[in-house]
Amino acid sequence: MPQESQQQAPRQTRQTQQREEERAGAGAVEVAVDADVMAFIERFAAQLVEAGMPRMPSRVFAALLVSPDGALSSAALADQLQISPAAVSGAVRYLAQAGLILRERDPGSRRELYRLHNDQWFETFTNREHMLVRWESTLRTGVYSVGEDSDAGRRLAETAAFFEFLQRELTGMMERWRVYRTTL
Amino acid sequence: MPQESQQQAPRQTRQTQQREEERAGAGAVEVAVDADVMAFIERFAAQLVEAGMPRMPSRVFAALLVSPDGALSSAALADQLQISPAAVSGAVRYLAQAGLILRERDPGSRRELYRLHNDQWFETFTNREHMLVRWESTLRTGVYSVGEDSDAGRRLAETAAFFEFLQRELTGMMERWRVYRTTL
DNA sequence: CGTGAACTTCACAAATTTCTGAAGACAGCG
DNA sequence: CGCTGTCTTCAGAAATTTGTGAAGTTCACG
Incomplete structure (x- = not known):
């Protein structure tokens, strides 16, 4: 893969296209999302699916990942x-169960916010510890x-x-990652 | 063509594990497999499925793993x-494509043997290099x-x-494994 | 307390996946 | 050459998975 570090072209154009169909009308919840970003969401979600996550949870998660605050309301996601x-509800239940998101609720509000659980989601995602244990156990039987003989x-x-x-290696590896990431 | 007049026997469920019976006649291909071992095959296959492999390939692979020579004929597998x-054919195609098995054929025979590709199948199985590359690429986009910013x-x-x-870590890890395994 | 917004659950329809039977293709053998 | 054993392909049936509409539940607020 190309190593692009030096001459980063002045690329602000991406962030400026954020208002394609902003309704002037009554309280439109929707925040129009750039087509490029939508394309990325779908592509990323497709890879999550390939990795075994159901489709809706994957799309919801991808949308959260690229959202400015790492959090969106149910309505925003549906839109x-x-x-x-219903699909949002199911997806969100899945993701919460998997420990990838957190459900928040402003006190005195009926509206829920779904937030990325932490900034190290991939640690959760790639954590296969319990799986490895079960594999080993099955194999020993x-x-x-x-x-x-x-x-x-x-x-x-x-x-x-x-x-x-x-199992042993992965533990060590994650430790090395935590060290390494501070140097980024 | 709807076949409603034909009294179709109730579909044999996969769960009904019929006892392998050696046919008295000469040339019975089947080798009765211990119930314990069959149970292991199914359990192991279930975990492969959980890890993303289709059901039939998983079962076929598990059967090969516990076979004395690490190889079985199509008929033996079907039985x-x-x-x-047809299911064997499909499963075997999948496994060969994935690099997990090898297809052999004794010269002058119509019978094929499917053999575990090497004794390090799990290296192949856990090799996610190409996936990691694609993830990284997608993310950079x-x-x-x-x-x-x-x-x-x-x-x-x-x-x-x-x-x-x-990507870097996994490479190093597999090298360490190859060293470590010689000490077992 | 009643109202209604917001999320959840449920039953079903649609789409997808999976496996089978049957026909087909290929190759050794008589 | 044609027969037969063995694997492959293919269309379709069955099972499974997914997502939706609609009804149900919960709770802030009037």
Whole structure:
């Protein structure tokens, strides 16, 4: 991938297109979002889907990621993504459960805000610790079932060892990331 | 063509795990597999599915993993897993494409053998290099779209940096694994 | 307390995925 | 050459997943 650092062209044009269809009329909730940004949302969401996240949660999450404050209301999400309130509700439940967003509510308001849970969402997203544990556990049972002195047993045992190794490595890796990111 | 007059027997559910019975006749291909091992296959396959692999490829792969030689014929797979030859064909195509198995054919035989590609299948399975590259690339575009001096831009940029970091780390990690595994 | 805004739940329709039977293609063998 | 065993392709049935409309619930506020 190209390494572009030096001559960053004066690119402010992107941020200035923010008002295509702002209704002058009664309290329009919608904040028109740049077509480029919408395209990114869909592209990013598609990759989340590919990684296993359901479609609506992916789109909602992507929209939150590029939102100025990292937070949007239910209505804003429904409007921007052209989906029903029910779809927003489902997506938001999924994301909250996954620990990726937080539900906020201004006291004395019926309106909820959904906010990115922290600025390190990808740590949550890539955290597969519990999965690795289960893989290892399943595999160890398998070793027992096929007999540990068989070829199959040795295959499974090595796989289990790999997942055990992975668990240790990933922990260390995240520590290195936290250090590294302060240098960015 | 609707076949309503034909009294279609109730669809055999996949859950009904029929006991593998050795046919008395000569040349029975099937090798009865222990119920414990079958249970492991299904459990392991379920975890592969959870990780994103389609059901049939997962089951086929699991069956190969616990097979004595790490290889089975199409017929053996169909029989053991109670699936149609078509399903085996599809699963095997998927697995070969993914680089997890190898197709073998004894010269002068019409029968194919599917063999685990190597004893380090999990290296292949966990190799997400290309994915990471695409994530990073998508994210960099996003930074550009939202403007790199916005909050959203900084969020995306940090995420991109994380995926770049991951790419480097995973490479090193696999090297450490190869060293470590020789000590097992 | 009643009203209505805002979110949630539910049942169903639509879209998608998955597996099967059946026909097809390919290759060894008589 | 044609037969037969083995794998592949294909159309369609079944199951599953998804998203919507509409009814239900909750709660701030009058």
